[in-house]
Amino acid sequence: MMKKPDIKKILETFILTAIVLVIIQTLLDEYSRYAHWSVRSRNILLAAGFCFDLIFSVEFTVRSYYNNREKKFISWIKYERGWVDFISSFPLLFLDSGPSLFFLLTADAHSGAGIVGAMNLFKVVKAVRITRILRLVRILKIFGKIQSAESKMAQHHIATITTTAVFTVVSVLLLFTFVFGTPASHLSKDRSEEYINLVDSLKRISDMNGLGFRELSEVILLSDKNVLKVIYQNGTVVERMAGSEFAEYYDEEDYIYVTGKACTLLVSITDINSEIALQYLQSFMIIIFIVLAFMIFYTRHFVQNISDAVYVLNLGFRKKDYNLLVKIPEDKADHEIFRLAKFYNDAYLPAKMKRNEGSEPGSSKSLSMKDIIDFK
């Protein structure tokens, strides 16, 4: 007979898979900016990010509903890392992937006056792109599933210390972003000013020498690898590359409009984006490695020095036929837990052996008259 599938287990596995995938997606998303992948590839990653944020927001809503129904909402939020579920779902959906997808679907990427207002709003929203780092907090959820400690105490304490470390790093990064702004906005502003000065200087020189602005500036401007287009005041447009190539590799995030006295330039900021992406990747890797380090090294340390000893003590105190000594590492014999273990080894277990002396394994109490009468 086919076994009925366990829906809860299937959903748990689905969410676990989604967590692994969202971490990969987040790293790829930043890497695509660093390596300046095509616009299409980056848009696919953006849409994937939106889907993940939507899945996690739905998951948070469902978990909230069920926990609330069982009157466990507060304890779930506080003690079972429900808050991790929250900060890595709705804020990202509404502040990062949601707006990004919205502008991707609604804005005409390369023309139209209406885009200017939308783009201004979009850039404000993009300032909170750092919140994407919160997705990384989700790896804490995986922790409980894949680390080797079976002890609930070990799981709880290691999760607590890992959460504290990761959240501290994330908080500091967010704080810096909100206090000092994103590095992208500073660098873009600097670049904009740099090219305004260039255009204005070229205009002054052309005026002083009685030369046409285009005649003087075109070669100079197009020799600059950052200048993608020159739009003269008379509406003439000079492009560095073919329109199809431009559309394939550049979207609104990759350039800025710089308007000087004689022309408007489309200036590439892909190098700035690449540098920022590298910084984000570095931050992500720091968080991932913090979690991995706790999972691998600290878990082993905690299990060997605390929870394994407590596990054996607990069984020895509670079970009549459990008589194994606690392993006491020589260099840690003065730790409180191992001093207790020494007392257990040297005094409790010998006394227990004496107490159990003469008691037969499995007494006749194992059977009752009911067992006899049950015979058919």
Place this chain on the structure above:
Amino acid sequence: MEFSERNSFSETDINKVNDFVNHLMSNPGVRSESPLIGEGIIVNFIMQNLPQLKVTFKNSQFFPHLEWSQVLELVLDNLYERVSGAVLPVINRFIDNSDFSFLDKLSDSGTVADKFRREKLHEFVQMIFRNRGCRFNMNSSINIFNYEVIEKYTGEIFRRREFLYNELVMVQKTGIDSVEYITFFKIMLLVKNVVFMKLQPDSDNPDARLCINDISRNRKNIQSFTDSAVKFTIPLLPGFPEKLIRLAVKSNFASDMIEDDEPSSKLIFILCGRFQNYKHPAKIDRGAESPDKSWFGIAGKNAEHFGYDRRILDALYLIAGDNNW
């Protein structure tokens, strides 16, 4: 009343009793124990609840047409068949496959054919095993056979050549090698349970029959009981050295009742204590020492109370610890 011919019972009765014993054996408290302990639990239960069981067995679902004593006989017979089927093969394999010729060196009886020794040992084991008192006390020996304890520890004692080796070879002066010592110890394990038979310790009083549980533990009584047990056993095991039989009988006593030149008895006494209630662990918990090391360590703290030789326990503790046993 241990056994009778089954022919007097119908096939239906025998099958029903078999189902009934199956039912008892499937009880979790019985199933989790070794066959010998399981048998002990059932027999003790029956003995403690005789009046109620007599009435119950007369019900139509049980054996209304059989006498109480007949039901009891069938049940005990069935239990014995099961237990002997589960336990004896390991002993029979040992007897059939061992080389006993080294015993010639240890006795004055000259050369004795192995076939003869095997026959006699088989008969002796059958006799011991049929006696319920002896059988119920064989659990440690059976565990030691099943888990090849003697092989492991003797091999390690001879490999290390430390305290225990010196005790066995130099002090006891039994000049045999490791493989021969394994056989030597295993014979001791089979012989030692003879003390649970009712013997006649006092020739002046032929009606007095005592087993080890009936004697008070003072040196004089123990000496007298040992002598009578050895005297009883020697004719049953011709070709087996008296020294071996004496060591086996004495392995039932605390170390302060055993002479210094009898470390084999002290060692077997400890191992039987260790494996009396032994349950083979499925896995060892990470924070715990290995089972044997733990037991020898704890027993070391209680050595005086239980009558174990402290120095032998320490040696076994080190061996078990080094080998994660």
